[in-house]
Amino acid sequence: MYEAAIPAEPPPIPAIHGPPALAVEELSHSFGKRMALDRVSFAVAPGGFTMLLGLNGAGKTTLFSLITRLYSNRTGAIRIFGFDLRRQPTRALERIGVVFQQPTLDLDLTVRQNLRYHGGLHGMSPSDCEARAREELARIGLADRGDDKVRALSGGQRRRVEIARALLHRPSLLLLDEPTVGLDADSRRHILTHVRALCREQGVAVLWATHLMDEAADEDSVVVLHQGRLRACGTVRAVCTETSTAGLPAAFAALTTGEGRP
């Protein structure tokens, strides 16, 4: 349905000026003695699509928790379009939309009630919420399901609603933490195609965390995390070249075996 909206040829990416959508600089975080993140630095360009790859326990969720300000970093900095998350949290958070790993919709409320709640949290007026909800629901092909309870939707549909919700307040950076976990192959492909289209057509920068290698395309930027450390950062091709491997799964395996840096 909504796949039809994707043009065959992607339009040229506009020239990038200004600060990166997301800049993570020398970020460390520990829980007690355990280092969850150790001096991690990388950037996501405005309108760029970046895959954050790592096994379970690599530090992806800690990184997401810090970027979404569940808790604050003690060392290093996180900047969203130049706004420091610790000093200007409001300006930074306004620009972020998040899809969390765990489903977070209220199952007993309708799709529209869920979206309205989210819009309100971002200070949107009810009429603005309503208009945006219509737009976003149409985009994900669920325009006629707005008054259905979320419980009545399939897993893939719920994920799409969560993406619509994350975009409701027009963020310029979309964060997705393992968004395809628990979905069947068909839904996975749908979600991925949809988010890539958003990135291309709406100019939304995307950081997509996953441990599934097949979700990355050759032209994507990838950030590889392993045991709290940054192991590689660049396009898939560059990472493969750097590790002298033929494909991303091999490159990833090379980067995530052993303790030391490659």
Next chain:
Amino acid sequence: MSATTYWYCLRSIIVREGLRFLHQRERFFAALVRPLVWLAIFAVGFRAVLGVSIIPPYETYILYDEYVVPGLVAMIQLFNGMQNSLSMVYDREMGSMRTLLVSPLPRWYLLVAKLLAGVAVSIAQVYVFLGIAWLWGVEPPPLGYLAALPALLLSGLMLGALGLLLSSFVRQLENFAGVMNFVIFPMFFASSALYPLWRIREGSPALYQIAAWNPFTQAVELIRFSLYLRVDVGALLWVAGCLALFLGAAVLAYDPGRGFWARRGGPAAEA
């Protein structure tokens, strides 16, 4: 961030809380049946055992039923505060609290909004209960119902803030039953909800001291006096002071830089 931004945020949190409450009919009935059982069974049985002399704010001898109603009102609020605390822990474990916390509004405001939403729900329950109590024959002055509103708001906020603070200590949902046993029951029984303080003093001076210091006693008295168009200044200050203390501590506990999450990780504490 303009004032309307804050208003839309508060409004949507209250609407969601209200919708969720309406969807949980069992919760509504449980919340209502509990004080009614106390009123219809316990109070009737106790009526003969416990004579209540004339104490302020009452001007005549009263039946035990009438004495116990403000205590049961406060009990509704206590249970609601703890219920909200429980749902905070649940939301935290399920991850849905994160949708609240990524709002660009200040976190203290989000917590206060959440608190207000819970209090709004509890006040609705209180008035339904007061209506039934009126049919039962407990009839405070009509203006008392209006005068009690600010008192209910304050006591509801205080008990809600206590719940919020407790929710920051409770790591997992399974531990919650313990909190209930250690907080709700002692707070309720060591208070003036079921028997006047002078009665407790006759039984045990030590328990009397505990009950007099118990913020729940003060909440009960604040509600009791306001329902009979009087102001208990001591209780008012005590409840307001506890509110400031509990809320301040809860805001600190949920602070992204200093709070418990920064020390031990996010919901479900993954790496």
